[in-house]
Amino acid sequence: xxxxxxxxxxxxxxxxxxxxxxxxxxxxxxxxxxxxxxxxxxxxxxxxxxxxxxxxxxxxxxxxxxxxxxxxxxxxxxxxxxxxxxxxxxxxxxxxxxxxxxxxxxxxxxxxxxxxxxxxxxxxxxxxxxxxxxxxxxxxxxxxxxxxxxxxxxxxxxxxxxxxxxxxxxxxxxxxxxxxxxxxxxxxxxxxxxxxxxxxxxxxxxxxxxxxxxxxxxxxxxxxxxxxxxxxxxxxxxxxxxxxxxxxxxxxxxxxxxxxxxxxxxxxxxxxxxxxxxxxxxxxxxxxxxxxxxxxxxxxxxxxxxxxxxxx
Numbered sequence: 001x002x003x004x005x006x007x008x009x010x011x012x013x014x015x016x017x018x019x020x021x022x023x024x025x026x027x028x029x030x031x032x033x034x035x036x037x038x039x040x041x042x043x044x045x046x047x048x049x050x051x052x053x054x055x056x057x058x059x060x061x062x063x064x065x066x067x068x069x070x071x072x073x074x075x076x077x078x079x080x081x082x083x084x085x086x087x088x089x090x091x092x093x094x095x096x097x098x099x100x101x102x103x104x105x106x107x108x109x110x111x112x113x114x115x116x117x118x119x120x121x122x123x124x125x126x127x128x129x130x131x132x133x134x135x136x137x138x139x140x141x142x143x144x145x146x147x148x149x150x151x152x153x154x155x156x157x158x159x160x161x162x163x164x165x166x167x168x169x170x171x172x173x174x175x176x177x178x179x180x181x182x183x184x185x186x187x188x189x190x191x192x193x194x195x196x197x198x199x200x201x202x203x204x205x206x207x208x209x210x211x212x213x214x215x216x217x218x219x220x221x222x223x224x225x226x227x228x229x230x231x232x233x234x235x236x237x238x239x240x241x242x243x244x245x246x247x248x249x250x251x252x253x254x255x256x257x258x259x260x261x262x263x264x265x266x267x268x269x270x271x272x273x274x275x276x277x278x279x280x281x282x283x284x285x286x287x288x289x290x291x292x293x294x295x296x297x298x299x300x301x302x303x304x305x306x307x308x309x310x311x312x
Contacts, residue, residue, distance in 0.1 A: 136267025
């Protein structure tokens, strides 16, 4: 077995938390292995002045790390799974899906009021079209304001800026111990999360069987089933630019339940549906995701997506 493993990661506090978590979990199982981190600055960490809706987010936080992985400079990469495009580069594969944290989105408000109690025309900070679409469907009066940067940077911008509230993923807020700032946790009925939200995706080279075997011990089977279904749905719908799509899968006693949302950016049009299937393999989970995507397309999602693609 390998005596040394190099983990590639972004340098943001949350990315480092994720990489350190992976390192600790591997060290616990392989105490004689020397595990180190290699920090990589990604395009998404550099381009902070432009909204994601303008520059797209396909691989912004992963491509630069993947270059180091393909070159053999690192053995594995740790990503927030929601940042990983559904099509990985040739020669790379997501080997492990770690046990998922709470997938819900949260509201942080300066007044302490929840989403529906915020004042008329409140200023909401988010860089996500998915969140924007669902927010505006509930509160069309909200003024959506772009906010970019790692989690710590967003908190600083929020505290110093002219915002009433901010929306973030619970998982990152919890992991970096900002939970005391949470005003409201939004249920899935209100806000469906990003595909893969709350899970880590550990990426390796397809030809590095030894590392893949080592990393596979961190895989959570239930999380893999859900995330493969969500990612298959997204892959079937997405056309290469940021699109308001949300999804959440649960897998209990061999039954997969998958929820999904597709909406217009302005929140005026939104489609939701779900599928429940008995599945035994990741391939069957992916088939369920594709089936739900096809249902949404038949309901009118194709027109919503086509209109959005015209602008990207």
